[in-house]
Amino acid sequence: MKKRSGLVTVGAAIGLVALMPLFSLGCGPGSQAQAPAIPRLQGTPYPNMSGVWQALNEANWDLEAHTARTARVLHAGVPSGSPVPDAPVLALGATGGIPGSLGVVVGGTIPYKPEALAKKKDNFEHSLARDPEVKCLLPGVPRAAYMPYPFQITQSNTKVMMAYGFSNAGRTIHLDQVDDPGIESWMGHSLGKWEGDTLVVTVTNLNDQTWFDRAGNHHSANMKVTERYKMTSPNHILYEATIDDPAVFTQPWTIRMPLYKRLEENAQVFEYRCVEMVEELIYGHLRKEQLVKHWEDDYGRRGGTLVVDITRKATKTED
Amino acid sequence: MRPVSRRHHRTVAFAAIAAAVVVVGFGMSAQQPAPLTTPWGAPDLQGIWDHKITTPLERPEKFAGRELLTDEEIAALDKDSTALPVGKGRDVRAERGTDADVEGAYNNIFSTGGGHYLRSKRTSLLIDPPDGKLPLVTDEGKRLMAERASNRFGTPGENGDIPNRPASTAAGAAPRRSATDPATGRRLPYVVDVGRPSDNPEDRNDLERCRGVTLPCLGGLCGFSRIVQSPTSVSIYYEMGHSGGAYRTVPITTRPHLPADMRFWLGDSIGHWEGDTLVVDTTNFTRKTAYRGVPDDRLHMIERFTRTSVEDLKYQITIDKPSMYARPWTMELILMKADEKRNQIFESACYEGNYALTSMLAGARALEREKRGKGR
Numbered sequence: 001m002k003k004r005s006g007l008v009t010v011g012a013a014i015g016l017v018a019l020m021p022l023f024s025l026g027c028g029p030g031s032q033a034q035a036p037a038i039p040r041l042q043g044t045p046y047p048n049m050s051g052v053w054q055a056l057n058e059a060n061w062d063l064e065a066h067t068a069r070t071a072r073v074l075h076a077g078v079p080s081g082s083p084v085p086d087a088p089v090l091a092l093g094a095t096g097g098i099p100g101s102l103g104v105v106v107g108g109t110i111p112y113k114p115e116a117l118a119k120k121k122d123n124f125e126h127s128l129a130r131d132p133e134v135k136c137l138l139p140g141v142p143r144a145a146y147m148p149y150p151f152q153i154t155q156s157n158t159k160v161m162m163a164y165g166f167s168n169a170g171r172t173i174h175l176d177q178v179d180d181p182g183i184e185s186w187m188g189h190s191l192g193k194w195e196g197d198t199l200v201v202t203v204t205n206l207n208d209q210t211w212f213d214r215a216g217n218h219h220s221a222n223m224k225v226t227e228r229y230k231m232t233s234p235n236h237i238l239y240e241a242t243i244d245d246p247a248v249f250t251q252p253w254t255i256r257m258p259l260y261k262r263l264e265e266n267a268q269v270f271e272y273r274c275v276e277m278v279e280e281l282i283y284g285h286l287r288k289e290q291l292v293k294h295w296e297d298d299y300g301r302r303g304g305t306l307v308v309d310i311t312r313k314a315t316k317t318e319d
Numbered sequence: 320m321r322p323v324s325r326r327h328h329r330t331v332a333f334a335a336i337a338a339a340v341v342v343v344g345f346g347m348s349a350q351q352p353a354p355l356t357t358p359w360g361a362p363d364l365q366g367i368w369d370h371k372i373t374t375p376l377e378r379p380e381k382f383a384g385r386e387l388l389t390d391e392e393i394a395a396l397d398k399d400s401t402a403l404p405v406g407k408g409r410d411v412r413a414e415r416g417t418d419a420d421v422e423g424a425y426n427n428i429f430s431t432g433g434g435h436y437l438r439s440k441r442t443s444l445l446i447d448p449p450d451g452k453l454p455l456v457t458d459e460g461k462r463l464m465a466e467r468a469s470n471r472f473g474t475p476g477e478n479g480d481i482p483n484r485p486a487s488t489a490a491g492a493a494p495r496r497s498a499t500d501p502a503t504g505r506r507l508p509y510v511v512d513v514g515r516p517s518d519n520p521e522d523r524n525d526l527e528r529c530r531g532v533t534l535p536c537l538g539g540l541c542g543f544s545r546i547v548q549s550p551t552s553v554s555i556y557y558e559m560g561h562s563g564g565a566y567r568t569v570p571i572t573t574r575p576h577l578p579a580d581m582r583f584w585l586g587d588s589i590g591h592w593e594g595d596t597l598v599v600d601t602t603n604f605t606r607k608t609a610y611r612g613v614p615d616d617r618l619h620m621i622e623r624f625t626r627t628s629v630e631d632l633k634y635q636i637t638i639d640k641p642s643m644y645a646r647p648w649t650m651e652l653i654l655m656k657a658d659e660k661r662n663q664i665f666e667s668a669c670y671e672g673n674y675a676l677t678s679m680l681a682g683a684r685a686l687e688r689e690k691r692g693k694g695r
Binding site for chain 2: 041042043044048050051136137138152153154155156157158159160161163164168169170172174176177178179181183185186187209266268269270271273275276279282283286287288289314318319
């Protein structure tokens with residue numbers, strides 16, 4: 001395992017307290033008139049990131065640049081026209097579209113190997129059925145950071161706990177020395193260290209079940225993610241994640257985006273208990289009496305009555 | 320494992336030192352912090368905490384009138400606990416690798432057998448009422464418990480969420496536990512729910528559905544928790560493998576509780592410091608969880624976390640459950656610090672690996688098809 005800075009041990013942190021005035025000089029009022037002072041974790045030289053944060057972008061739809069899309073599942077449409085939303089998402093109408101984005105990939109494109117790119121395209125075509133987010137599976141890293149839910153950072157001098165809104169996901173970033181867990185997991189194993197004012201987190205022991213976004217961007221279980229959290233103001237963190245996975249990509253690549261502090265009074269992360277929410281999706285076909293098999297509603301003069309009939313059957317392995 | 324009696328002596332010594340250090344620590348905030356104090360001067364509650372405990376909730380009759388055990392009694396009980404893995408009830412091990420060993424091998428992982436888990440001299444977890452007995456159950460509580468017991472199977476807080484389902488629809492019999500295979504009549508090496516329906520996922524209990532940690536999270540089933548704190552929040556991760564784990568963040572704030580119509584599985588928690596103790600006040604629970612058998616969204620829980628020594632965290636919980644108990648009651652647990660470097664606390668990912676629920680439902684459908692086939 002990589003040797004980490006001695007600065008992170010408790011003993012060293014205590015020693016550093018004596019140096020506090022030196023660290024304070026750089027960020028006192030007047031010394032850097034342009035940049036607002038960054039809050040410090042009292043008794044340490046480190047920035048204090050504790051609070052509720054959220055990404056404000058379209059990265060969870062697709063890390064790469066894209067213009068708005070009609071729907072997540074498309075029907076080819078008529079020969080002279082554009083594709084139209086297909087049955088599973090038709091009723092969502094304008095709420096089922098996908099907003100456009102400049103993308104968050106530094107350099108614009110994810111450097112897939114050819115066979116991995118083919119897999120990504122296939123994933124994209126079947127994203128509703130395959131996206132782990134749809135099934136409420138733990139999102140992994142880095143996806144957890146930019147899902148459309150806030151997350152809580154509780155930061156001490158030895159550990160940083162991140163609690164995400166989606167599916168009660170979370171992780172502990174170890175600033176002190178811990179043994180390797182020896183197994184893979186959905187949220188991985190996170191080791192952190194401070195490089196100046198930037199928290200650098202190395203994430204390993206991830207599984208290959210998570211995606212980067214709803215567009216089918218994928219990785220292997222050998223992925224190493226290096227995250228960088230740099231507070232640029234009391235209310236902004238510049239977030240970067242470098243993806244190192246030679247089995248899937250021709251070279252390491254990086255995503256970069258700001259994270260914003262939720263400034264509402266008493267901002268907090270609410271539970272989003274999606275395990276319950278998807279029970280019908282995951283197990284509905286195994287009920288004795290199936291519930292969701294027919295749906296219709298009145299679309300009035302703008303579209304008549306929309307009727308959806310659903311036939312569900314067990315998969316081969318469940319028979 | 321270290322002998323418990325020695326641990327007790329050490330605990331007392333540490334507690335004395337810690338108390339002295341904390342007092343001094345607060346007096347010289349500008350200088351280096353004391354060992355059990357965070358860099359910002361708060362009592363340090365952080366670490367991996369082991370919830371396993373052998374002290375019973377209520378005081379056994381043989382200790383009536385006595386709050387504390389003697390050192391001799393602790394030594395004797397400790398000796399008993401070391402005998403457990405080869406000893407008692409569902410923990411009995413049979414020949415390794417055989418069907419007969421399935422239940423014992425499984426339960427041994429979760430049982431307290433073989434560990435030295437007696438960290439308190441108390442004869443009961445209950446410290447209030449002072450007699451160590453739960454307060455009287457109200458008439459409403461008795462009615463609710465009877466309703467629950469007659470319709471559902473399961474230990475408190477583990478029930479499915481279809482209330483008052485007539486027993487007659489449940490495969491013709493009230494749910495019960497059995498070690499006999501209902502289909503073949505063969506003796507099983509483990510216990511199954513007989514008569515508990517698998518018509519819907521909602522029929523199965525919360526653990527089988529990976530519905531998540533419930534509060535209070537206590538005892539061996541809760542497993543381990545990890546506390547990380549900042550000056551403005553305290554975050555707790557509960558491993559509780561059977562439920563999927565939970566991250567719970569307690570803001571240190573004076574804000575009032577959220578509006579009464581906002582309900583949460585883990586409630587709405589608000590923390591504040593009273594001297595060296597973190598006090599967490601939690602309300603706004605749902606009726607989906609059922610601590611001690613009865614769902615109650617009026618549950619009001621007050622937790623007190625006090626770091627009493629390097630290795631121990633005193634954890635007091637006051638339960639105010641007006642639908643069930645005539646008065647609030649309080650228990651005290653001593654949580655044990657686990658090795659930080661070994662870091663043996665894991666992601667639960669219960670739902671992610673839940674093949675059991677699929678199999679139970681699919682199995683029930685397969686049996687129905689088989690039955691229909693025979694009927695023709």
